[in-house]
Amino acid sequence: xxxxDCVPDPTNIPRPTIxxxxxxxxxxxxxxSDGKPTVNSRQLGASVGITDAQxxxxxxxxxxxxxxxxxxxxxxxxxxxxxxxxxxxxxxxxVVGAGNIGRAIMSYPRFGDKGFRIIAAxxxxxxxxxxxxxxxxxxxxxxxxxxxxxxxxxxAILSVPEHAAQDVANTxxxxxxxxxxxxxxxxxxxxAGVEVTSVDVSRxxxxxxxxxxxxxx
Amino acid sequence: xxxxDCVPDPTNIPRPTIxxxxxxxxxxxxxxSDGKPTVNSRQLGASVGITDAQxxxxxxxxxxxxxxxxxxxxxxxxxxxxxxxxxxxxxxxxVVGAGNIGRAIMSYPRFGDKGFRIIAAxxxxxxxxxxxxxxxxxxxxxxxxxxxxxxxxxxAILSVPEHAAQDVANTxxxxxxxxxxxxxxxxxxxxAGVEVTSVDVSRxxxxxxxxxxxxxx
DNA sequence: CGGTGTGAAATAATTCACAGCT
DNA sequence: AGCTGTGAATTATTTCACACCG
Numbered sequence: 441x442x443x444x445d446c447v448p449d450p451t452n453i454p455r456p457t458i459x460x461x462x463x464x465x466x467x468x469x470x471x472x473s474d475g476k477p478t479v480n481s482r483q484l485g486a487s488v489g490i491t492d493a494q495x496x497x498x499x500x501x502x503x504x505x506x507x508x509x510x511x512x513x514x515x516x517x518x519x520x521x522x523x524x525x526x527x528x529x530x531x532x533x534x535v536v537g538a539g540n541i542g543r544a545i546m547s548y549p550r551f552g553d554k555g556f557r558i559i560a561a562x563x564x565x566x567x568x569x570x571x572x573x574x575x576x577x578x579x580x581x582x583x584x585x586x587x588x589x590x591x592x593x594x595x596a597i598l599s600v601p602e603h604a605a606q607d608v609a610n611t612x613x614x615x616x617x618x619x620x621x622x623x624x625x626x627x628x629x630x631x632a633g634v635e636v637t638s639v640d641v642s643r644x645x646x647x648x649x650x651x652x653x654x655x656x657x
Numbered sequence: 658x659x660x661x662d663c664v665p666d667p668t669n670i671p672r673p674t675i676x677x678x679x680x681x682x683x684x685x686x687x688x689x690s691d692g693k694p695t696v697n698s699r700q701l702g703a704s705v706g707i708t709d710a711q712x713x714x715x716x717x718x719x720x721x722x723x724x725x726x727x728x729x730x731x732x733x734x735x736x737x738x739x740x741x742x743x744x745x746x747x748x749x750x751x752v753v754g755a756g757n758i759g760r761a762i763m764s765y766p767r768f769g770d771k772g773f774r775i776i777a778a779x780x781x782x783x784x785x786x787x788x789x790x791x792x793x794x795x796x797x798x799x800x801x802x803x804x805x806x807x808x809x810x811x812x813a814i815l816s817v818p819e820h821a822a823q824d825v826a827n828t829x830x831x832x833x834x835x836x837x838x839x840x841x842x843x844x845x846x847x848x849a850g851v852e853v854t855s856v857d858v859s860r861x862x863x864x865x866x867x868x869x870x871x872x873x874x
Numbered sequence: 875c876g877g878t879g880t881g882a883a884a885t886a887a888t889t890c891a892c893a894g895c896t
Numbered sequence: 897a898g899c900t901g902t903g904a905a906t907t908a909t910t911t912c913a914c915a916c917c918g
Contacts (some may be wrong), residue, residue: 544757
């Protein structure tokens, strides 16, 4: 169990590996609350739907965390993965766009458990300013820039309508945001240095219809 | 422009290709409403962030849709892609779990535009039964099974709490659902013949924090 | 044993580069 | 000229298989 602080050159770590890391962590947390002390690569793989070899290969990118003949210590591995994903710290997030999706995000209590603190929300519509959801208040969009700087906000959850997304994203970048979780069905045009991850429900539905049809062919 | 009704053996079509198809379609619809008659692979690629060769390779899995020297007819290609993704028809969907996320989905008007008709919602909590959002009503969970059969519901959008997700999914499968869009952060254990696609916001946030940290290293 | 870590082999996906069409 | 469609080459990812360790 070597704790490696210097993450090895991230460019040669497969993207798919990073995506699976989140799944492993989720599963480890489940084992943790079940009180299971260890887990092996086959069990972990089965629970996320992949092979044992893949699990071992993924983890080996970051260090040697297992014990031959035993498997992985659940608690220890969870700590390692949280460290790799950088969820071993608190992140300040804001919601931008307090429509239906935005307010649903504000109200979801589980983000706080995971270290994502939603500390404010913003909306351009005057009648939404002052609303509250999940214990945080909706502020005027005019305060966005200043707020991000003053409160060291690293992450913005962007849930404005499609047509406003790029403009608002530009403001976020100018204000020094570090990452954007984008719910609008547009590709944001963002310079280097700011990361974007998108969630697109329509797209997911389209994947589903394709798969349904393909399965019965 | 050959319209191929027999989709070639779907097993050898790369998964990434299918994911990109949705992006192409989105972009084509944008061009369509801008009144642009044609688009070439370089433009299309640039707008979704990939190379022109990739665009052509993706499309060539399904037929020959382009015209040398010209590019692709925007409207024609959109029709083809809708056909491939099976969004050239109407799909009946229900929302199961009328919490914050569920109601946000019900209220999102754009799904209807794309052929996804959300025709009902269900919740186990009596105080949520009878609520309305986005023009559709919340029914009792007890009616779920019967409703799916009687109304030919093909897709369920599952937005119940994590601990209930597997149970509800089992009910959906028994009732003959064909696909599930899963918002709960669990891997659903579902037999063959029912497709599952997941949306996991916590996971997306974790991808984001990893990327933010990796970018500055 | 039972299980990890890891090179080597196999498979999948992307990019190149160019013949051929308009 | 301008652009598609596509084999061939390259690069990325997964799987295999086995040495080695507790």
